[in-house]
Amino acid sequence: MSRNAIRNWYILHKWSSLIPTAFLLMLCVTGLPLVFHDEIDAAMGEDAEEALSGTPSAEGGLPLDVMLDRALAERPGEVPLFMAFSQESPLLTVTTGPTPNAAGEEMTLLFFDRTTGASLGPAPGNALMDFLLQLHTDIFLDLPGMLFLGAMGILLVIALISGVVLYAPFMRKLPFGTVRKGRSERLRRLDEHNFLGIVALAWMLVIALTGAINAFADPLTENWRDGEIARMTEAYVGTPALAPADYGSIDEAMSAAKQTLPGRSPQFIGFPGGAWSSGHHYAIFFQGDRPLTQHLLTPALVDAATGELTDARTMPIINQALMMSKPLHFGDYGGLPLKLIWAALTLATIWVLWTGTMLWLRRKPGEIERRIEEIRTGAAARASS
Amino acid sequence: MKGQSRPTRTIFTIPAAIGASSLLGLFLGLTGDGLGDLFAWLLVGLAPFTMAAVLLRRSPN
Numbered sequence: 001m002s003r004n005a006i007r008n009w010y011i012l013h014k015w016s017s018l019i020p021t022a023f024l025l026m027l028c029v030t031g032l033p034l035v036f037h038d039e040i041d042a043a044m045g046e047d048a049e050e051a052l053s054g055t056p057s058a059e060g061g062l063p064l065d066v067m068l069d070r071a072l073a074e075r076p077g078e079v080p081l082f083m084a085f086s087q088e089s090p091l092l093t094v095t096t097g098p099t100p101n102a103a104g105e106e107m108t109l110l111f112f113d114r115t116t117g118a119s120l121g122p123a124p125g126n127a128l129m130d131f132l133l134q135l136h137t138d139i140f141l142d143l144p145g146m147l148f149l150g151a152m153g154i155l156l157v158i159a160l161i162s163g164v165v166l167y168a169p170f171m172r173k174l175p176f177g178t179v180r181k182g183r184s185e186r187l188r189r190l191d192e193h194n195f196l197g198i199v200a201l202a203w204m205l206v207i208a209l210t211g212a213i214n215a216f217a218d219p220l221t222e223n224w225r226d227g228e229i230a231r232m233t234e235a236y237v238g239t240p241a242l243a244p245a246d247y248g249s250i251d252e253a254m255s256a257a258k259q260t261l262p263g264r265s266p267q268f269i270g271f272p273g274g275a276w277s278s279g280h281h282y283a284i285f286f287q288g289d290r291p292l293t294q295h296l297l298t299p300a301l302v303d304a305a306t307g308e309l310t311d312a313r314t315m316p317i318i319n320q321a322l323m324m325s326k327p328l329h330f331g332d333y334g335g336l337p338l339k340l341i342w343a344a345l346t347l348a349t350i351w352v353l354w355t356g357t358m359l360w361l362r363r364k365p366g367e368i369e370r371r372i373e374e375i376r377t378g379a380a381a382r383a384s385s
Numbered sequence: 386m387k388g389q390s391r392p393t394r395t396i397f398t399i400p401a402a403i404g405a406s407s408l409l410g411l412f413l414g415l416t417g418d419g420l421g422d423l424f425a426w427l428l429v430g431l432a433p434f435t436m437a438a439v440l441l442r443r444s445p446n
Binding site: 327 | 390400405407408415417422432439440
């Protein structure tokens, strides 16, 4: 690679990392406890699901209409927004709000046991975890904050790619895993930066890309509702949205949907007028029936007044990618060992960011040529390990 | 190895193997429980294992 090419990639690597570094460090530090949210909730006695046993709420239990009535009795004057099922326990959650299109902060999440019908009260909140999650998601700036962090994720992808390009000339004369500890602090940092960066590369790419996709979740969902859902419900154009008093039986809607999608397990229901449905439908989201497709949801739109199925279509590719992005980003799908691996790789990422920042901070000013030479020669190689 | 230039392909052999192992592990963990999870731990775990092995070894320097 020519000096000129190295110079250009070096400059790209420098700026695409320097700009997002502070935010990426924040994301790593807040993400670390979030990976363990189940364990932390359980340790604080707030894991409602742990204590329940019986048929999973996605498979059976008391009628859904009975469960909804109980939820609405707890929140008089409010309307249902979502009902969500568990594939593992009888836990059933109902979200209510003052209006069908209520904003997130106006919603109330209620927990129920679908086997006994018992109310488990409002979802237990954990102020610290909620704070960390919001900081991690949107730095308390709602959509602009999400999009900003998404842009930081895209910069990270550019930093990773340019880093790989620079890895080649640097390692030309060095064996894999070279970390020279005895020569200078700068050299040790440089070697650790390159080694940890290249080893964690695939994982960091996946986390950066899925994080960036998640950052665009709201506009992507809106786009799906205004496009695909609107096309599926064309016959309803011009009719006013269904009033909550006229909502029909959810159990009938569920059985109509299951006739079209037999053998599928429901994950959640979006009620009419919300972000996940039309103004007239129960949108019942079913999981795929094979392991490969279990994270891909198919919505069945059922007329909320008559209980008749209108249409069921798989979601567009970009929205399916969004569905897959969530578990891939959170790392909470493979038990505690995978979470520990997630934590180790997060710590490695923090170290890559930190050594990168220190390499920049402790540089001698105005010596870009020296750093290009450093990359070109592997810091004058002499590999000893 | 000292003093000799390595071709780009050789430089990236081990990193590419670790990267492929990570991606395959993430995929298997996502699509299967039980055995899928076990393979996910081993395959994704290769990256942190390599880090520990290299950083904790005694360096002659």
